[in-house]
Amino acid sequence: MPNYFDTQGLEFCTFDVQNEHPNCPLYRPVVRMYFDVADVSGEGFGVDAVRDYDARGLVNMLENQFAGINRFRIVTRDDQVVSQELATFRQQQGDAAADARAAEQRILAPDYVIKLDTLRSVKNQGSITGWMDYSFEITASVLNPFSREIMAYPNLGKVRVDSADVRDRRQLQFVTANDRYVSGFRYFDSAHVQAVLNDMASRGIDILLTRMLAEMPATAQVVGIRGDQISLDRGQNAGVLPNETMIIFEYEAGFATPIGVAEVTPSMTSSVGEIVRWKNSADARRVRSAANGGIYRPDSERRVFAVSVGAPYTFLRDRT
Template sequence: MKLVTKLTITALAVLSLSACQTRQADQTQTAKVSNRASNASVARSAYNFDSEDIKVPAYFDTQGLQNCTFNPATESDACPLKKPTVRMYFAGTDVGGEGQGVEALREYDDKQLLFMLENQFAGINRFRIITRDDDVISAEKQTFMEQQGARALAERAGSQKVLKPDFIVKLDTLRTVKSEGSITGWMDYTLELTTAVLNPFTRELMSYPNLGKIRVKSEDVRERNELKYVMVNNRYETGFRYHDPAHVNAVINDMTSRGIDILLTRMLSEMPATAQVLGIKGNQVSLDRGQNAGVLPNETMIIFQYEAGFVEPIGVANVNPSRNSAVGEIAVWKNSDLAEQVERSAANGIYRPSNGTKIFAVSVGTPAGFLESRT
């Protein structure tokens, strides 16, 4: 099936899966891939790093941070943290397989997938998502007009303009089903998601973000015995109701949720959160940006010095945001002369960068436990 999604990619620099494996392999941990299924990749806890693991991840951006105001209505294009405005689409549905269960699989409502995707991406606060839930929007406008009057509705609509998307992210899906066994059998479902980014105004097919293909199998979300059924005289007798769209939709929803989680972890690796370090006191670090810049709870962030285009890591910290700032604890210091100098200075007071040098923090991927806390 084809899903189309609009993403604003001003700050979106994409890390291909191969690059993620080579550049960040020592900063993320990936579950073992089995049966060609895809798995979520999450950041290693800052407390599990060694000195040699402390490296700046790919695609960080510190140029122009002073231009950021974090007012979404007036944010400058010069701000590298300006949130992309995104609209998401599905282009169509491809269903494969034959025999039992195919017809029920065709009846899956793709709008559910679209709304799941919108909700998950909006929740990380690194995008501005334009919802396509037209039914809810229309119903609310009608209710507002009935309660407040047509004039009030016109004034509200005039003061808040509809967002203009910058990019489209197209999601294609393929759902397949295979049944095994003749009398006692099992239904095996597979969901594949592929993405493409389009500029709707230039008609350009963008090379980024290149999130690759995501494949989810029913056995990734359900015990196989839950999908077992029994046939008698070529007719369904008992077990999993593969012919009932409601039961099939429940399985596909779980698979979809897992696929979106995997997509989210890849995107968070490709769009690291960045903040400037205000000061370091002991092992405590203070950052000038927080939830407003997409910093997530228990974020693993590399602390590094940036001077004259050169990057030198100092340590790795576990960071928690407030709305407009963040605090963290440096869990491991880099084994280097600079890190030792900063650590000594921070032990005797508050260390602040000077002489034109700046210290930044950049995330390395999806925080451990983040996906579980959103389910």
């Protein structure tokens, strides 16, 4: 079974994707994101351009990337756009309609906040012909805003991305004469430097996402098994991703018994998949025998669940 998956928490589940109990492992936590980009270090040419880096768009990038995998509910910090839209709604639909809509949809209260601290650094090598080396370090911490506790889980750690990870080094080469720029990469131009740092930040966020996918797996209940085919009760609405690898396990009286490994494809509210490997056990053989003779439908005493095991192999490729 994946690390940190709490099978005991299944006792709290209502199996209603819109109204799940917070202690259920199927629950999607509500998160607010913070991005701090205060620290800069460096030596030689180009330090000023790194300090000029405009990071205002990184918060939106961070929110959109995390919201896109649909395993969390992200509370936006884009107050300007939200306020503008609410004002437009009131102008077009009237105060009564706006008040009615607000009463139907309450503002989400975060379960925790994710804070990302960054360190940007730069150094250059060479004398007449040189090149720029940038690095972008992201340290993630998960905080309970009410108890002020730094939480041990999920543990995202630190990510370091170097400019060589996103650019051919020849693209960052430059020529100087008498300590003055002649040609090549415009290390003093904030726009050129920002383009490189944006790519580095995006790659760092993708790496954090893959860690988050491993720490907080997608889960679903198995509705039925026919042969090697399985049907799940949740799909994109619960963060199941295309080509997701999932452990299939039977849950009874507090015990989780793995019975196989499946690869699944989600629709909006459900998923289908194929069990690519059955466990060599009496429990797995019992379920497989019943599935080969028709459709195996788990009952209330023996539920069957699927839980993901990290990021799908196509995850980063499909996001670039």
